[in-house]
Amino acid sequence: MYDFEIERPGSVADAVKALGQEEAQALSGGQTLIPTLKARLAMPSVLVSLAGIDEMKGVEMRDGALWIGGGTTHATVMREAADAYPGLASLAARIGDPAVRNRGTIGGSLANNDPSACYPAAVLASGATVQTDRREIAADDYFDGMFATALEEGEIVTGVRFPIPQAAHYEKFIQPASRFPLVAAFVARFEGGVRVAITGASNDGVFRWSEAEAALNDRFAAGALDGLTLDGGDMISDLHGSGAYRAHLCGVMTRRAVQAIG
CATH class of the missing domain: 3.30.390.50 (CO dehydrogenase flavoprotein, C-terminal domain)
Known part of the structure; x- marks a missing residue:
């Protein structure tokens, strides 16, 4: 590892402000980023932890769709989406191992867009909407190739809205x-x-x-x-x-x- 600063904002607005610093990078669950830092494949000078932002957490029905906060862990989705969207809960239950499921987040997975990640398949097949601090992005417009998305520099995935299929x-x-x-x-x-x-x-x-x-x-x-x-x-x-x-x-x-x- 190497020296870097870490900031722990308590709101989306504060996180956006912190990410405006030079060489700042968002840290969600850290299941991809931390190994990347250890290998020095990325060397941001400031990490902005999203773990303390409560408004980015939760699973609830909103206007007939299932809303999941970007900071919600896989384990939480596994438990709390089971009644409303069992197919999605089953997907979350099979991500990684218990350690990964209790730390990794849906927003972090979607921001990283690994070509073998699980959540992108659910988002695309569901016709979900990715919500950020700036806008809403339809699933068909969000994914842009291997490790690439429609997100702009410093943009944060704050939530995902899933229509419920039959x-x-x-x-x-x-x-x-x-x-x-x-x-x-x-x-x-x-x-x-x-x-x-x-x-x-x-x-x-x-x-x-x-x-x-x-x-x-x-x-x-x-x-x-x-x-x-x-x-x-x-x-x-x-x-x-x-x-x-x-x-x-x-x-x-x-x-x-x-x-x-x-």
């Missing part, structure tokens, strides 16, 4: 060393149509599988996906699995999610 399921093929998904699919069925989001597979990060959505809108059954394929050349290829393997898993995970919904 049914949803997250099917995750776990990479055992990291607990990240090697590939995972989140399928959400709404009255107006089906949304399918895939994480862990693409070099461009989370994406909607539009062909699968069209097939499932015609007939919501696992068999409707027969014959659908994705190009392995666009997929991540590493020691854990080739691009072709990940492309194959996209179909497998989506079929299993549909079968689980029934």
Whole structure:
């Protein structure tokens, strides 16, 4: 590690002000940032901890949608979203291990946008809205490639608003060393149509599988996906699995999610 200052604001307004300093960086749950600092892959001079901002925490229904504060931990989502949105709660329950779930936050995950993170799939498949200290961003406009988002410098994810689907399921093929998904699919069925989001597979990060959505809108059954394929050349290829393997898993995970919904 190296020397840096840390500030602990108690409100979003104070956090925004602190992040206006030169080389300041927000610290949420720290599950990605702290290892990055240890490896000196990032060296901010000021860390602005968001952990003490109560207005960014909580899970509650607001105007027919489920609002989750950006500073809410995975463990809290797991417990408190179970009745309103069981598919989302199930996703949160399978993130990392207990230590990660009790420290990591939904806002930190979305701001980082790891290509194998779980929450981006739920946000995209749900058609959720990401709320920041400045604006609201639709899920389809938020994700911008691997580790990239629509967030501007110093912008804070203060909350996420999830429409509640008729049914949803997250099917995750776990990479055992990291607990990240090697590939995972989140399928959400709404009255107006089906949304399918895939994480862990693409070099461009989370994406909607539009062909699968069209097939499932015609007939919501696992068999409707027969014959659908994705190009392995666009997929991540590493020691854990080739691009072709990940492309194959996209179909497998989506079929299993549909079968689980029934």
